[in-house]
Amino acid sequence: MNLADSSTLASSLITRGYRRVADEKDADLIVLNTCSVREKAESRVFGRLGEIYKYKREKPYMKIAVVRCMAQRLADELIKKVPHVDYVLGTDRLFELPDAIEGIEGTSSVMTAFGHENIDMIEPVKESPYSGFVTISRGCDNFCTYCIVPYVRGKERSHSDDYIVDAVKKMVDEGVVEATLLGQNVNSYKFGDTDFPKLLSRVSKESGIKRLRYMTSHPKDLSKRLVDVMAEDPTIMPHIHLPVQAGSNRVLQKMGRIYTVEHYLKIIEYIKKNLPYVVLTTDIIVGYPTETEEEYEATLKVVSEVQYDSAFMFRYSVRPGTEAAKFIDDVPEEDKIRRLNKLIKMQQKISYDQNQREVNQVRFSLIEGYSKRNPEKMRARTDGNKTVLFEAQGLDEGSIVPVKILAADAFTLHGEIVKPN
Numbered sequence: 132m133n134l135a136d137s138s139t140l141a142s143s144l145i146t147r148g149y150r151r152v153a154d155e156k157d158a159d160l161i162v163l164n165t166c167s168v169r170e171k172a173e174s175r176v177f178g179r180l181g182e183i184y185k186y187k188r189e190k191p192y193m194k195i196a197v198v199r200c201m202a203q204r205l206a207d208e209l210i211k212k213v214p215h216v217d218y219v220l221g222t223d224r225l226f227e228l229p230d231a232i233e234g235i236e237g238t239s240s241v242m243t244a245f246g247h248e249n250i251d252m253i254e255p256v257k258e259s260p261y262s263g264f265v266t267i268s269r270g271c272d273n274f275c276t277y278c279i280v281p282y283v284r285g286k287e288r289s290h291s292d293d294y295i296v297d298a299v300k301k302m303v304d305e306g307v308v309e310a311t312l313l314g315q316n317v318n319s320y321k322f323g324d325t326d327f328p329k330l331l332s333r334v335s336k337e338s339g340i341k342r343l344r345y346m347t348s349h350p351k352d353l354s355k356r357l358v359d360v361m362a363e364d365p366t367i368m369p370h371i372h373l374p375v376q377a378g379s380n381r382v383l384q385k386m387g388r389i390y391t392v393e394h395y396l397k398i399i400e401y402i403k404k405n406l407p408y409v410v411l412t413t414d415i416i417v418g419y420p421t422e423t424e425e426e427y428e429a430t431l432k433v434v435s436e437v438q439y440d441s442a443f444m445f446r447y448s449v450r451p452g453t454e455a456a457k458f459i460d461d462v463p464e465e466d467k468i469r470r471l472n473k474l475i476k477m478q479q480k481i482s483y484d485q486n487q488r489e490v491n492q493v494r495f496s497l498i499e500g501y502s503k504r505n506p507e508k509m510r511a512r513t514d515g516n517k518t519v520l521f522e523a524q525g526l527d528e529g530s531i532v533p534v535k536i537l538a539a540d541a542f543t544l545h546g547e548i549v550k551p552n
């Protein structure tokens with residue numbers, strides 16, 4: 132989502148006559164599009180601001196802007212902490228950056244009030260000539276107790292289904308073959324009587340896109356009908372990212388996640404039964420306030436039962452202003468680290484095993500370019516969203532080719548192009 136917003140902001144600056152430079156030290160304006168979801172994301176931004184300061188010392192006319200979530204959360208405090216920051220533009224205000232720079236009336240250097248964004252004015256932008264992101268809804272109304280997103284991204288608001296279909300159609304006309312629909316919780320998408328399964332079908336049938344993806348799902352809202360729509364439609368890629376967060380009902384309840392482990396596992400069972408080639412991924416937090424060893428073990432049990440293809444795993448970090456920030460962060464840091472490391476190790480083994488299941492299968496894969504480490508090989512993304520490398524040269528980026536998987540490690544598949552007979 133941040134990548135999509137960065138591209139949109141870049142294109143709105145370019146339309147106003149700004150130019151992108153290859154090297155940041157040549158820039159007269161540097162924009163940091165920020166994330167607040169974990170403490171680490173924020174400390175990295177402070178680190179980057181420190182690095183950028185050395186350019187500004189040499190050319191004091193240089194402008195530095197911090198936009199989106201961290202700007203929203205910290206507002207004036209950010210400039211107090213880092214005085215060389217010139218603009219702080221929150222969630223709904225980021226696209227006013229050119230106005231603020233040019234001193235247009237009504238703008239100022241710190242803008243964070245919500246309700247200023249006309250969401251249908253935001254033009255979706257291509258990630259590359261062949262793939263694009265379309266944000267279908269912004270914000271989140273779920274208020275999971277650990278999460279800063281609803282505070283910094285505001286209330287959930289959906290784009291109209293017509294806007295989304297048109298946006299994907301436009302990308303297709305420009306050569307895009309794969310589109311990803313984005314939202315904090317796509318399953319709660321609602322516009323008039325169009326819900327998410329209906330939207331997905333419409334985009335697939337009416338836009339002419341070859342491959343369609345979406346993210347992220349919330350287990351409380353993922354319906355059987357969505358799985359049925361995916362099962363019937365080969366344009367919708369067989370990948371579901373379904374954050375479980377924790378494996379014990381008490382912790383899930385304290386997290387405000389609304390579902391139980393049993394409900395979650397039932398959905399997984401339905402998905403696996405109806406989408407035999409599905410790739411399942413998840414997000415997990417360990418060391419949530421009051422999480423006991425047994426409750427942590429319950430998370431490991433779910434991970435072992437589901438057999439995810441991969442997972443994003445985090446140790447809990449306090450986000451000031453959230454409900455969970457009122458709880459005592461009582462799991463010692465060394466326990467959090469130990470729990471996380473053990474989980475990562477376990478998941479790596481499962482990822483390895485899951486990837487072995489791909490061996491000897493043929494996966495239609497979208498060519499993205501060359502392998503970074505080995506330019507003899509080309510890199511593509513399978514329908515299930517895994518990276519596959521194969522020996523080839525000069526194939527067109529953005530073409531979809533059948534690749535037979537020959538071997539796999541925990542992170543990457545290795546294969547060969549299937550030649551037509």
Ligand code: 5AD
Nearest residue numbers: 168277278374414415445446447448
């Ligand atoms: N601490 C650790 N992880 C968090 N996430 C969200 N908030 C926190 C937090 N306070 C994780 C969740 C979410 C992912 C995007 O980030 O797992 O799904």
Ligand code: SF4
Nearest residue numbers: 271273274275278280
């Ligand atoms: Fe955060 Fe929960 Fe909303 Fe996801 S669903 S963005 S975890 S509040």
